[in-house]
Amino acid sequence: MxxxxxxxxxxxxxxxxxxxxxxxxxxxxxxxxxxxDFPALPDDQPGLNLDGVQAVVFTSANGVRAFIRHCPRRDLPVMAVGDATATTAREAGFATVFSAGGDIDDLAALIAQRLPANGGPIYHPAARKTAGDLGTLLASKGYVIDRQTLYExxxxxxxxxxxxxxxxxxxIDAVLFFSPRTAExxxxxxEHHNIQGAMTTVSAICLSPAVKDRLASLKWRRIAVAAQPxxxxxxxxxxxxxx
Incomplete structure (x- = not known):
């Protein structure tokens, strides 16, 4: 086995x-x-407002899935946090897709490299809770991130x-963790099931140091972080x- x-x-x-x-x-x-969960738009919002938007940014594949539920447009360029998200965007019909191949800091760097700060807002379909604040990362450079909650x-x-x-x-030999919230x-x-002691026989494999930090309260057999996210x-x- x-x-x-x-x-x-x-x-x-x-x-x-x-x-x-x-x-x-x-x-x-x-x-x-x-x-x-992908809820319907509010009754007073028939569709997504993309007026003046220069690009769409996806910080997860679920962001792509949420966007295409509400909007038929595929002409806008896409900035994706990683390769899996970029692949989901291409499969959804977007032709111009750039992947940061990493985390939200890499995504902010990609946006600064590929898009002008004065080119218009960047639309970000997101969950209510996210692993980082892209708008804050780019605000000092003059970018406007139009973030809208489209999934939960x-x-x-x-x-x-x-x-x-x-x-x-x-x-169970190992547990995989892809996000800080999943780890939390x-x-x-x-702790709820009172099986903390069992983790001493289990390896935790984390996508990033931020994920590892959320697991620090448990004693693991081994905890490892991927070299790249x-x-x-x-x-x-x-x-x-x-x-």
């Missing part, structure tokens, strides 16, 4: 990850820490019984961590 890896990503983001893990020979179990990420309220049992009996949700649920880099770190 191969090593067992727990995927904590939302179901909307788990398809390619599950395939990649299985191709590497891992057994995969899932406990999404976030559920993504709701934290899980419990762990599935099979996952609790797997963690408690050392049947997991820690709260581990990409899925491929995280999977490489997983391979190294649990051989």
């Amino acid at each position: 191969g090593k067992t890896v727990l995927n904590t990503r939302p179901e909307t983001d788990s398809g390619d990850l599950a395939i990649a893990l299985q191709q590497r020979g891992y057994d995969v179990c899932c406990a999404p820490m976030l559920t993504i 990420a709701h934290a899980a309220t419990s762990l599935p019984p099979a996952i609790i049992d797997g963690l408690a009996h050392a049947a 949700s997991f820690v709260k649920l581990v 990409t899925q491929e880099s995280l999977l490489s770190e997983l391979d190294n961590a649990i051989v």
Whole structure:
């Protein structure tokens, strides 16, 4: 039997990850820490206001999914935080897509490189809670980020019984964490179910140092951070961590 890896990503983001893990020979179990909801626009808002917008910025694939639910336009250039988000945008029909290949700081640098500050606002479809504030990062350079909440990420309220049992009996070798909020949700649920001690047999594999920081209250067998904030880099770190 191969090593067992727990995927904590939302179901909307788990398809390619599950395939990649299985191709590497891992057994995969899932406990999404976030559920993504795409609410309708307010009754007094028939569509998205993109007047004067010079580009769209996506900080997640769910931002792309939210945008295309409400708007048919695909002519605007796209600035994407990473390659997976960029791929989702291209699959949705956007022709001009640039990937920062990293995190929100890399995205801010990409915008400053590719777009003029005086070219008009940049539209950002986002969740209510985000890992960083893109508008603040770019405000000093004169950019205007028009951020609108188009989807919600709701934290899980419990762990599935099979996952609790797997963690408690050392049947899960590693847990993957792609966002600070996912990590926060997991820690709260581990404490809620009183299985903190079980983490000493588990490796935590994190997409970034910010994700690792949210896991510091638990004692892990090992905690590792991807060299780059990409899925491929995280999977490489997983391979190294649990051989």
